[in-house]
Amino acid sequence: MQRERRRDPYPWTREIPVGVALAAGFAIVAGLQLGRSLANLVAGVGWTWPDPDAGKFSSPIGTAFWTSLSGVVTGDSSAGLAQQEVSNGRLAGPSLTWGCLVVTELLVVVVLGWLAIFILQRWGPGRMRGMATSAEAERMLGVARLRKVAGIVRPDLHGKHANPAPTTSVDGLAGRVQRTPGEAAEEPGPQLGRRLSPWLVAGRGTKEKR
Template structure:
């Protein structure tokens, strides 16, 4: 009866990975447009980012090497296809590196191999002091300094 009244506030196991995948896909779409903007800035000297409404509809044209797809103002010169693809690839690689670093940091904090309930050496020394740590070593680390350990 008690369990029926309780609510689990944690998300179900599939929601967090789905949010990570959708967020990563959105970052890759924005990265493609950012790469196009950088290519146009470097080669043609102008910068424009598409409207939010055209963010996904202009993506097929952009992937067909059209550096002006989805932009509102007509421009006389656009970035060549090679420059466009180099800039898009550079931005996408940077985004991929940031996503990998974020996933690694998240797994270190919340993943299955995280260290639970153990203070770092600096935290223990700051809270307890070196002399107290030495006096109570058998309590703090019974696996290393407990009774019967290291004695022949």
């Protein structure tokens, strides 16, 4: 975001909208050919595709890919196919062809709409700048990340050297005795007059007797 403030953005011209329109148009045309091929596949003929050798030049698409569109739209499932594929069996009828065309075109429209929404949210003018995505936030602040760094965040609870319940040890003449914190809390507190001079303790006791 700071880098965009320091430079002048290149203004959008017609190249990007034209490119998007051409890509969407080609996807719709390819959906028509896929629908016709799907119809022939359902009819039992097998997968068919327009003859790439038809026309003035040979290519993976060929001119039959474009010239057969009018026949495919009218329900002719043999338009643009090679003669060998047409003679192999009975091709799909108009009703089956139209049904498969509708299905494939709906799928194409759904995919194009999803791509458009994704591109606008990711690179569009109204996108959130400087914000992490949900996947990035989950990777950095999710439960898996917190469990992974638990020994660093709370070393007293999840560290390698986390101590058990502390104990109070008392060393006596008879040996060393381990006491729990509860037992240590039951010991009497410091007595009044402890570590005082003898004459102060004697004087305090005399005053209390009076």
